[in-house]
Amino acid sequence: MAGRLIYLIGPSGSGKDSLLDAARARLAERGCRIVRRVITRSAEAVGEAAQGVSPQQFAAMQAEGAFALSWQANGLCYGIPRQIDDWLAAGNDVLVNGSRAHLVQARERYPTALVLLLTVDQAVLRQRLIVRGREALVDIEARLARNAQFTAELIAGNGAGLRVLDNSGPLEQTVERLLCCLDHGHSAHAMGIDTNL
Template sequence: MKGRLIYLIGPSGSGKDSLLDAVRETAAEHGCRVARRVITRSAEARGEAAESISADEFARREAQGDFAMSWYANGLSYGIPRQVDDWLAAGDDVLVNGSRGYLPEARRRYPHLLAVLLSVDDAVLRHRLHARGRESAEEIEARLARNAGFADTLLAGENDDLCHLDNSGSLSETCQRLLRLIEEHRPHPLPDSA
């Protein structure tokens, strides 16, 4: 494939959805498409601008090979449409909202992917999670503890190619840093041998 998969991961509340929505148009100007996930939740559910379908429809589409990647987490099924492979083959980079748990499989399938861990200061994340109102205070603290442990594991050992992107500041700053990071890690073509 000529393009590169940019695999964005991060804890709930870190701002992945907001970042993807904010960077979509500018990323396209830089030759990077933002994929829209398919999720088994109601269309009324708050969150990312994903395609919401039933569990039965998801299973049917998965069985007929409609997804380049798919996984199950948090009681939901997630899929990345196989169209991303066409974009990659055409030379576009593709930015996806990935799953931390699916990262090893994504790396196997796309060996040259750029994994980007979006993080946010605990105090900022705690505030965002409380503002969302989806979890109790105890659940939020448990999530923060899990997130810290998982991030430590990801940043250690076999993940030397994992890029870290802090989203504790303004969204516009994070968008600019993400675009710079993608540019900095874009593979350069080998010179033609004469």
């Protein structure tokens, strides 16, 4: 049986990468793979969770059909390697750190995708971005401003069927919520279930 695409989205700084790191071993136990993204960010800034490439390399990879999904956001290009289709065909679930702006396209290509929206209190979010210190303050403000656009779009209906996971509290709690979602197809402790945000 084919695996399921799990498309994790949420504001910049809501904790997508942290959650995937913290849940990595337990996801692997369940046969769920986490895809390593290709990003046009410097190798030092992407960490192990992504492959950093130049814009030219990214364009060449895209032209070769290397990506199952790709998008642009925050001045960067993001690609999800086509390898995920082999994993899905082999029966593995595949977790993607996705983009809210690319949700419609992701659902078109993977109609059975489970979409998880990670949320965090706005005041906590700003603080976490500042403490993380990956972007300059001006870029942090741009990322926070970008969120307002998505809140409006999700309220307008694009978010129907999303499962919401709140990450305002300890990460361990969010890991449990994620695993509950995956094991039972629903999030008993999530902030909302099948929300129409």
